[in-house]
Amino acid sequence: MQTSFTSEFIQSADGERVNNILRKCVHCGFCNATCPTYELTGNELDGPRGRIYLIKNFFEESLEENSEGSSNETSLKHLDRCLTCLACETTCPSGVKYGELVDIGRKHINASIQRPxxxxxxxxxxxxxxxxxxxxxxxxxxxxxxxxxxxxxxxSKLPAKIKLSAISASGLGPSLGILSSSSRKMLTIKGCVQKAAAPQINFATKKVLADSDIQLDEANSACCGALAFHLTELDQAHATIRKNIDHWYQILNDGYEKILINSSGCSTFIKQYATIMQDDNAYADKAKFISEHCIDLSEIASELTPKAPHSREKTTKNSTNKTIAFHSPCTLQHGQNINGKIEEKLIQAGYNLVEVQDSHLCCGSAGTYSLLEGDMSSQLLENKVANLENNQPDMIVTANIGCLMHIQSGTKIPVKHWIELLV
Ligand code: SF4
Ligand code: SF4
Known part of the structure; x- marks a missing residue:
């Protein structure tokens, strides 16, 4: 793609990045074919190629005169409608880093206007x-x-209340002992939404890891910063990231192998710390270190060897007849390019996976998207649930708390985190 930016812009850090990304785009439009919002509205400006042009036009300072009659408000509206699901990045044959481009575009366009x-x-x-x-x-x-x-x-979006007494009765819970003899130690975060809405997921993670001789300790950090970042509250996001880096960097150097995250939205975001903090001289190296040491729980799925008697039975005798529809979160399949690991583990544990049509498409949760872009989010949820329910599974299983709660609000079939099935 030809660009005509001022030399002053190209010499700025963001300008150089924007220019390099845009020059890779050959405006073929293949990405539109897998974009959930383009599929819904059919509007070029609700697809990745159109959004790329909006960002390019904004930085070329020609928006007021362009033929679409667009304004910065119009551009931001179409960028707000983007789920940041990154299906377009997976599809793009030219390796265009749409995610990085849209983050820079949102930052500058958001700063140029007053929201209502x-x-x-x-x-x-x-x-x-x-x-x-x-x-x-x-x-x-x-x-x-x-x-x-x-x-x-x-x-319909309210998750059912999970009683801590019920979790403890199932052998999980806060009293779960730490294996002092574990040869491997990993660090995790307390989390924000998941800890309150579905505490059984963190307990199940700790239990399955303990059974696999991996000690999982919680760092005293709540949010990873994704929420503020995706709401373009960048000062707050950067402050949270710096605080987390300071805390984790010190602990990681104390014998911890990795930062292990069981919600793919958070693991994707922590892996982005290196990019987000690259212009911060005091934090760039440490941010890179943290990103390189962050893994999603699914990345060690094959190493998990649950020892609970019923799990062993399932694994060895392949004894469960339960059918599962697996929803791979966008943050897992597009954001981190992790595919097949969870599915393989669930099959190994004796579950039957049913086919899900259009599995590459977003469920409409996308962080705070379901609260900010309700209509679009509801349509995506309806389509996703229809595809997940199509083969009448006993359960729907996913790997991210946002998707889990969002999908549960649209179906009567129980929706679980995959780690709960290995306990
Ligand atoms: S598929 Fe890639 S190269 Fe083609 S228009 Fe989309 S971003 Fe540009
Ligand atoms: S990130 Fe998702 S919603 Fe946004 S342009 Fe790409 S495919 Fe479309």
């Missing part, structure tokens, strides 16, 4: 509510009390 007051308030409320597990827990408790009064669309 109500939109600003909504975004601030979402950020404050969901970046702390304590606040998520309080909100969930209040919402459950007033559930009959909530609009159906909101009430």
């Amino acid at each position: 007051v109500l939109s600003k308030i909504k975004r601030k409320l979402i950020l404050n509510a969901f970046s702390s597990s304590m606040r998520v827990g309080i909100l969930l408790a209040i919402a459950r009390i007033f559930k009959p009064l909530l609009p159906a669309s909101l009430a």
Whole structure:
């Protein structure tokens, strides 16, 4: 793609990156074919190629005069509608880094306009509510009390309450012992939404790892910073990232092998720390170190050897007849290019996986997208649930808390995190 940026822009750090990314694009449009939002609206500006042009035009400072009659507000509207699912990156034959481009585009376009007051308030409320597990827990408790009064669309999103006593009775829970004899130690984070909405996932992770002789310790960090970053609250995101880096860097050098994350949205984001902090002289090297030491739980799926009697039985005798529809989160299949590892483990554990049509498409959760772009998100959810339910599975299984809660709001079939099936 030809660009005509000013030399001043190209000499800036973001300008050089934008120019290098854009020059790889041959505007073939293959990416539009796998873009969920383009598929829904058929509007070129709701597809990756159109969004790439919007960003290019913005930086060429020609938006006011262009033939589409676009404005910076229009550009931001179409960028806001992008799920950042990165299906387009997976499809692109030229290796265009759309994710990095859209992050830079959002940063600059967002800074050039004033969002409407109500939109600003909504975004601030979402950020404050969901970046702390304590606040998520309080909100969930209040919402459950007033559930009959909530609009159906909101009430359906409320996760069922999981009692800690039920978790403990199943052999999991906070009292789970740490194996002092473990030869391997890994670090994880407490998390924000997952810890409050589905605490059994963290307990199951710790249990399965302990059974596999891997000690998993929690660092005292809540949010990875993704929430603030994706709401373009960059100062807050960078402050959270710096705090996490300072904390984890010190602990990692104390004999921990990796930072292990069981929610693919968070593992993808921590792997992006290196890119996000590359211009911060004080943190660039440490951010790279943290990103290189972060792994998603699925990356060690083949090393997990659950020792619970019923799990052993399932593994060796292939005895369960349960059928599963697996939803691979975009952050796993597109964001980290991790494919097949969880499916292989579940088959090994005795589950039957059914085929899911259009498995490359986003479910519409996409972080805070379901709260900010409700209509588009609901349509994507409806399509996703229809495909997941098509072969009447006993369970739907995924690897990211956002997808799990979003899909559960649209189906009566139980939706679980894959690690829960190995306990
Ligand atoms: S597929 Fe790649 S090269 Fe083709 S238009 Fe999309 S981003 Fe550009
Ligand atoms: S990230 Fe997803 S929604 Fe956004 S342009 Fe790419 S394919 Fe479309």
